Amino acid sequence: MTETPVIRIRDLHKQFGSKVVxxxxxLDVKAGESMVIIGGSGTGKSVLLKCILGILVxxxxxxxxxxxxxIGMNRQDRKEILKKFxxxxxxxxxxxxxxVWENVTFGLLAQKKVKRxxxxxVAIETLRRVxxxxxxxxxxxxxxxxxMQKRVGLARAIANKPExxxxxxxxxxxxxIMADVINDLIVECVKEVGATALSITHDMASVxxxxxxxxxxxxxxxxxxxxxxxxxxxxxxxxxxxxxGRAEGPIHMELLKA
Amino acid sequence: xxxxxxxxRAFEHMNFLGIIGRVTLQFLAAAGRLGLFTAHAIIGIxxxxxxxxxxGKQMLAIGYYSLPVVGLTALFTGAALALNIYVGGSRFNAxxxxxxxxxIGMVRELGPVxxxxxxxxxxxxxxxxxxxxxxxxxxxxxxxxLSTDPxxxxxxxxxxxxxxxxxxxxxxxxxIGVFGGFVIATDKLGFNPGIYVEKTVEFLEKIDVIASxxxxxxxxxxxxxxxxxxxxxxxxxxxxxxxATTNAVVSACILILLSDYFITEMFFSS
Ligand SMILES: Nc1ncnc2c1ncn2[C@@H]1O[C@H](COP(=O)(O)OP(=O)(O)O)[C@@H](O)[C@H]1O
Ligand SMILES: [Mg+2]
Numbered sequence: 200m201t202e203t204p205v206i207r208i209r210d211l212h213k214q215f216g217s218k219v220v221x222x223x224x225x226l227d228v229k230a231g232e233s234m235v236i237i238g239g240s241g242t243g244k245s246v247l248l249k250c251i252l253g254i255l256v257x258x259x260x261x262x263x264x265x266x267x268x269x270i271g272m273n274r275q276d277r278k279e280i281l282k283k284f285x286x287x288x289x290x291x292x293x294x295x296x297x298x299v300w301e302n303v304t305f306g307l308l309a310q311k312k313v314k315r316x317x318x319x320x321v322a323i324e325t326l327r328r329v330x331x332x333x334x335x336x337x338x339x340x341x342x343x344x345x346x347m348q349k350r351v352g353l354a355r356a357i358a359n360k361p362e363x364x365x366x367x368x369x370x371x372x373x374x375x376i377m378a379d380v381i382n383d384l385i386v387e388c389v390k391e392v393g394a395t396a397l398s399i400t401h402d403m404a405s406v407x408x409x410x411x412x413x414x415x416x417x418x419x420x421x422x423x424x425x426x427x428x429x430x431x432x433x434x435x436x437x438x439x440x441x442x443x444g445r446a447e448g449p450i451h452m453e454l455l456k457a
Numbered sequence: 458x459x460x461x462x463x464x465x466r467a468f469e470h471m472n473f474l475g476i477i478g479r480v481t482l483q484f485l486a487a488a489g490r491l492g493l494f495t496a497h498a499i500i501g502i503x504x505x506x507x508x509x510x511x512x513g514k515q516m517l518a519i520g521y522y523s524l525p526v527v528g529l530t531a532l533f534t535g536a537a538l539a540l541n542i543y544v545g546g547s548r549f550n551a552x553x554x555x556x557x558x559x560x561i562g563m564v565r566e567l568g569p570v571x572x573x574x575x576x577x578x579x580x581x582x583x584x585x586x587x588x589x590x591x592x593x594x595x596x597x598x599x600x601x602x603l604s605t606d607p608x609x610x611x612x613x614x615x616x617x618x619x620x621x622x623x624x625x626x627x628x629x630x631x632x633i634g635v636f637g638g639f640v641i642a643t644d645k646l647g648f649n650p651g652i653y654v655e656k657t658v659e660f661l662e663k664i665d666v667i668a669s670x671x672x673x674x675x676x677x678x679x680x681x682x683x684x685x686x687x688x689x690x691x692x693x694x695x696x697x698x699x700x701a702t703t704n705a706v707v708s709a710c711i712l713i714l715l716s717d718y719f720i721t722e723m724f725f726s727s
Contacts, residue, residue: 254598278604286602292595296587306603355603 203266205230205363205395211260213246220246222419233396235406238416244399248365253277285361289368291352293340299351300336306359325354329384346377357388366398370405382408403442494686501613512614519580520622527572531630534567535637543646556656559638564665568631570717573676577709581684584615585705588688589698616681623677624670631669668724676713683709
């Protein structure tokens with residue numbers, strides 16, 4: 200049986216000026232699975248997510264969400280599609296002019312799914328799911344530590360029960376213990392809302408914890424993808440070098456040549 | 458030798474033309490981007506959703522909190538204007554024109570321009586820095602993922618709020634400026650208060666007030682547009698936000714002075 204993947208990307212190209220960032224990306228993410236994209240800094244992982252969200256417009260290729268190509272789609276339809284998504288940004292990207300509770304329920308309020316008078320209690324409920332106490336709700340994002348900001352960002356991403364959740368380097372900048380806590384929360388929340396997850400990271404501990412499948416982005420292409428438990432036997436020297444974090448290897452040599 | 462010039466001179470020549478071409482293209486591209494941004498902002502005023510809560514917040518931040526600086530500036534400018542006209546006018550025994558010139562100078566020109574420049578320093582800078590920070594910390598991208606059009610949510614309320622509030626600020630500036638002149642004239646220069654007020658009212662025409670308010674609204678639109686445009690399009694971290702803020706204030710000030718001339722000509726040049 201072949202079911203349509205939730206996200207199906209074919210031959211995606213994106214460049215900034217003369218700088219080619221994505222050079223023919225192909226990727227399938229199936230319903231309910233947790234896909235993790237790995238790759239070095241600046242390889243275009245965030246750009247890929249932003250293309251899927253329509254924040255950036257690719258030059259070429261197709262992106263299908265539940266079988267619908269979203270490239271060139273009109274604003275209204277795209278807005279409908281976007282309601283399926285939740286995203287945790289790299290720096291959490293909380294709105295610092297708003298208190299935590301308004302951050303968490305921002306999407307719900309925008310879609311008029313909750314009334315303003317009820318929003319705070321909904322926020323507190325969602326915050327509890329990411330392990331934060333009710334008194335955090337009234338604080339400003341600037342009063343929170345990095346780990347707490349990530350949790351609030353996670354709460355905001357899951358608040359409207361999205362079908363697809365993106366995580367952009369969820370553990371970068373956190374200490375190893377907090378990173379592990381966030382990884383657990385991600386696994387838990389994704390299961391709880393039954394979502395499809397697409398994460399990007401260069402933290403291998405995080406990969407092993409949250410991934411069902413892994414894809415490696417290198418030089419604008421997906422050079423390897425497979426189940427997470429096969430990553431150690433990938434027979435791909437780029438993947439091997441990356442997951443073992445070695446300075447020596449094909450990736451380094453390519454850099455020298457460039 | 459190339460075209461009769463030494464080779465290096467010839468290249469210098471071509472390089473110069475190249476620079477002109479590149480600068481022209483960049484200018485046209487920037488003008489086009491600004492034009493699109495402006496059109497987008499204006500469309501946003503008329504199409505839902507409307508963010509009245511944010512509009513109210515902005516109106517308070519821009520209008521109410523600019524009152525002290527605008528008021529102080531106007532007060533001292535009015536006072537200094539009165540003093541200058543008195544000294545200048547007394548050479549021709551024409552001190553009696555003082556109230557007329559103060560009121561016309563303040564209302565037609567100094568009130569709106571000074572308020573515009575002061576508010577540009579305060580508000581354009583704040584808008585550019587705030588939106589610029591939101592851009593580089595991905596908060597603007599986050600809005601997209603939360604079913605919100607960042608343009609309508611961030612840019613439109615700011616521009617509408619500033620365009621509405623500037624006329625009120627300018628009425629205050631005009632009034633306080635005239636009052637500053639009045640205080641100096643009656644307190645230091647021996648004018649009779651009753652006659653001063655009479656002359657002020659007598660010579661102030663409706664068109665002066667209309668011009669003043671028109672300038673105020675136009676300046677408000679310009680300075681908020683510049684703040685939002687530079688902030689919204691800023692890139693490259695903290696330094697980029699700094700550049701955006703500087704560009705916002707400088708371009709707002711230049712455009713205010715430029716449009717001031719054209720509005721003045723439109724109203725009073727016949
Ligand atoms: N809006 C943009 N304008 C120009 N270049 C960009 C933009 N966004 C990203 N880039 C460039 O694309 C490359 C990939 O960026 P990114 O996707 O953020 O990398 P990462 O894989 O670390 O997430 C970087 O070299 C970056 O400079
Ligand atoms: Mg990134």
